[in-house]
Amino acid sequence: MAGTAGKALNLKLKVWRQAGPDKEGRFVEYEARNISSDASFLEMLDVINVDLVKSGQEPIEFDHDCREGICGSCSMVINGSPHGPDRGTATCQLHMRRFRDGETIVIEPFRAKAFPIVKDLAVDRSAFDRIMQVGGFISVNTGNAPDANSLPVPKENADMAFAAATCIGCGACVAACKNASASLFVSAKLAHLALLPQGQAEREQRTLSMVAQMDEEGFGACTNTGACSAACPKEIDLENIARMNRDYFKASLRERSEKS
Amino acid sequence: MAAKSSYLTSTIGQKQIVALSGLSLSLFVLAHMLGNLLIFVSPEAYNLYGHALTSTPLIYVAELGLVTLFGLHVLIAVNLTVKNSVARPNKYAVAAEGAKATSWVQKSLFIQGLVILVFVILHLITFKFGQVYEVTYDGTTVRDLHRLVVEVFQEPGYVVWYFIAMVVLGLHLSHGVSSVLQTFGAAHPRLTPVFKKVGLAYAAIVSIGFVALPIYFYFIY
Incomplete structure (x- = not known):
């Protein structure tokens, strides 16, 4: 040494x-x-x-x-x-x-x-994958890369979307939360698409689906303690959870009857 | 994108119902506290205020509303607490300290709720359904709540319990009032810290307003 x-x-x-x-x-x-x-x-x-x-x-x-x-x-x-x-x-x-x-x-x-x-310290975090599978992506065809500035994105939104997209899905938010809530993870995944123009088409359905899957997986509810954000290695902001809450409220109100 | 969603059974929807009913109850306790302070104006002002509130048929609508709000708040919070407890069946051996710790006020919200629930039941038994004294002002006979209040707050046991319950209510409000905005999605880097302070001030004002009565009647009156 x-x-x-x-x-x-x-x-x-x-x-x-x-x-x-x-x-x-x-x-x-x-x-x-x-x-x-x-x-x-x-x-x-x-x-x-x-x-x-x-x-x-x-x-x-x-x-x-x-x-x-x-x-x-x-x-x-x-x-x-x-x-x-x-x-x-x-x-x-x-x-x-x-x-x-x-x-x-x-x-x-x-x-x-x-x-x-x-086993020991290794846990199965595939619940996060299943949440992503129900909507954590854009399935509409967004075409080729557009000409610069033809699709305006405010700098602030770009920054917030990027900050949300830095989530590495480690699950520390769940581990830190007294309720084992996955709100910070889900809200970060929703936010990085909800803040950009390409994410708008499926924004409401994505919110409804990912929140439903989050509940289905058995994660707890959010008490707004902020322990998740404190434990997050990427320091994802609690503001994302607020955005998810209001998007979920709005999407629930606007949801049309079951299309079957 | 196939997963089904239902607002009323979702954790977010339920939190929002708890938040909204909690906010309404917060406004009620503020109004109740302000009404109580009339006792410092005069016994007559206090008794006539109580009489005015209870002598209108609207009181039944208000009471039904309050019971509904309180019931919703309690039942859904219990449901969520059960869900939360199921979400972490095995507890940690050590609790976090420092930057990653959760405040004990937020960890004990459910216990605070239980204390408040027991308090509300006992409080209704003591006052609303308690001893009825009467007093007459200008030919109108009204309930002499002032006398009952004075009597009750001579008992040290009741004063201590009332004090503890109101501190617990203050803690509950200190979390709840500022939390409502986050739950409904109004978070903002500049305004959220202001909301937090407003929530704390609100809780302190309500708590201090309520404990003013027992302290005054036990130590000063």
Whole structure:
């Protein structure tokens, strides 16, 4: 380790271990010794897993992919906070220097009925995919790329749509919410289309369908606590939920009788 | 795009009904609080105000409306609380601290609601359906609510319970009043913080207005 500023940390981990979806889970304690303060949280778990594999035990299962905060794979709740204590970051961007030597860290999976545990810290987030499948896209033909400025989009709307579109669908909003509500995710997915001209044709039906699917999946209701936005690695704004609420109200009023 | 949607059973629709009924009840408690303050004008003003309210047939319409609003607010909130609790069957072992924590005021909304429900029932038993004293002003006999209020607020147990219930009501309003706008979709980067402050001020004014009576009659009167 010579030449790096990192110092070695010794930590105690309490990790949720659960062999499978229908198995009983429990916390298991591990000693994490000699962890570089420069390591990411996932690298720390890698070190633990190498030791577990060496000693013939099952490694801790957790989701990860890009490890640079953009894929939305990594999850887990660290000391009660989804993606750990820092705002605007995913678990993979959390560094061990954030913890004190000798500290005990409690690591749990995202807990929600709609996110069943697959194994240990890995949960099944396909409920989000099913919500997207009922309307999180534009199916009308929008033609070729139009000439510049032939389709005016106010700069403010473009910015808000882009901010909403940065949602990586990690599910931290659900994990953070006291009601396991998916409102922030669904509202971000609705907003990034509702704010642009191409999204208008299907705006109302999309809102009705995605909200219906959100409820169908068993997510809770929104209490406007803002915990979702605080836990969101992309800091999606609560204003999106307000937009969803008013679009849903309007769409419900305007909805025509069943076309069958 | 096939999923069926029904406003009245959706979480958003139900939240909006809770919000709207809650907002109406918030206006009621403000009016009730202001009416109570007439007791500081004179016993006669207070008693005649009560008489004026109850002697018109419109009182039955108003009471029916209030019971409906209160019932809707409670029943749908209970339904949502059950849904929310089902949505997270296994709780976390540790609660978040710092930036990602949820305030205890918002975590305890349901318990606050229960306290208010019990309070409202006891409050109706004590006052509306309580001891009837009478007093005559200029030949008109009216109920002497002033005397009942004074008597009730001599009991320390009742004063403490009333105080606690009104603080809980204040907490409930501090969340509810500013939350209504978000639930109906009126969020705005500039105005939302203002709404939050207005909600807090509203809750504080209602709460303080209500506790003024027991404090005055127990400690000063």
